[in-house]
Amino acid sequence: MQGIDILFQPSVMPRLFEGLLVTLWIAGVSVLASLPAGIIVGWLMTVDNKFVRLIMRIYLDIIRIMPQLALLYIVYYGFARAWNVNFDATFATIIVFIAWGAAELGDLVRGALQSIPNSQRENAQMLGMNSAQSFFYVILPQALRRLLPASVNLATRMVKTTSLAVLLGVVEVIKVGQQIIDVNRMTHPQGALWIYGVIFFMYFFISWPLSLIAGYLEKKWFHE
Numbered sequence: 001m002q003g004i005d006i007l008f009q010p011s012v013m014p015r016l017f018e019g020l021l022v023t024l025w026i027a028g029v030s031v032l033a034s035l036p037a038g039i040i041v042g043w044l045m046t047v048d049n050k051f052v053r054l055i056m057r058i059y060l061d062i063i064r065i066m067p068q069l070a071l072l073y074i075v076y077y078g079f080a081r082a083w084n085v086n087f088d089a090t091f092a093t094i095i096v097f098i099a100w101g102a103a104e105l106g107d108l109v110r111g112a113l114q115s116i117p118n119s120q121r122e123n124a125q126m127l128g129m130n131s132a133q134s135f136f137y138v139i140l141p142q143a144l145r146r147l148l149p150a151s152v153n154l155a156t157r158m159v160k161t162t163s164l165a166v167l168l169g170v171v172e173v174i175k176v177g178q179q180i181i182d183v184n185r186m187t188h189p190q191g192a193l194w195i196y197g198v199i200f201f202m203y204f205f206i207s208w209p210l211s212l213i214a215g216y217l218e219k220k221w222f223h224e
Contacts, residue, residue, distance in 0.1 A: 003190030007198065012180055016195075019176030020202050022090075026172065027159040030094055034101025034158075035151075039140075041102050042109020056106070063103035069164050071096045076168050089168040101158055108150050112143035152214035156207045173199055 006012060045056045063071075076092040079085045087095070116139050124134030166174040177195045184191050 003188050004194050006180070006184055006188040006191035007194050009184075012195075013198075015176050015180065016173060016198060016202070019171060019173035022170065023159070023162050023165075023172040023174075024206070026090065026093055026097065026162050026165060026170070027155075030097035030101055030158055030162075031155045033094075033098045034105055037098060037102035038105025039109055039144075041106025042113060045106060045110040046113050060103050060107055063100055068096065068100060068161055069167065071100070072164060072168055089165070089170045093162070093165040093168060093170055097158060097162070101154065104154055105147075105151060108147045108154070109143065112147040113139060115146060116142055149214045149218040152210055152217065156210040156214070159206055159210070160203060173202060 041056060041059070044052050045060075047053065072093060075096050076087055076089060079087065120138055120142065121134050124138040129137065162172060163174045165172050166178070169175070171179075177199050181192045181195050
């Protein structure tokens with residue numbers, strides 16, 4: 001089929017996999033950093049202090065209302081203009097994704113914490129635990145178990161959304177694909193179909209196992 005031979009050029013597939021590694025690195029760092037940040041945000045959403053809860057609510061609403069692309073432009077271009085802070089494009093992307101992941105995961109943590117019956121806290125206190133001990137040893141482990149399937153789904157969304165980094169010039173897999181297509185535009189005018197087809201399957205084979213894991217965990221822990 002016309003155009004498919006672009007995939008057999010010696011440098012094409014290695015370059016695509018190099019771009020995929022950049023994508024995975026951005027997503028991996030963002031997800032790992034979002035986990036502790038999200039737990040802290042979720043806990044702050046449940047504290048008795050109304051001012052703290054208000055700040056967390058505003059933070060969550062801003063992150064949810066504003067598109068990730070707008071956040072990327074604000075951090076990468078806006079901060080540079082306003083405060084003369086020049087972030088590397090990859091670093092700016094990771095900062096935005098951590099902020100987004102922490103907000104989304106924090107809301108999941110909040111819901112999971114509030115779903116734990118008060119009897120669990122009362123039982124922990126009867127065993128001689130103070131508030132901090134009951135939270136870390138009784139409440140938090142149960143909450144983390146309940147939110148794990150949704151957290152895996154969030155990680156899948158973050159992997160797919162890393163494609164926005166191309167708009168800041170990050171040379172991830174989408175950017176590499178565009179470069180290959182541009183270089184071969186005259187000799188392989190239909191090469192875009194095959195390049196983007198390979199990129200599609202790359203994202204699919206990363207996201208699909210995560211979706212299966214999330215479905216398995218949800219079925220195992222909520223329907224057993």
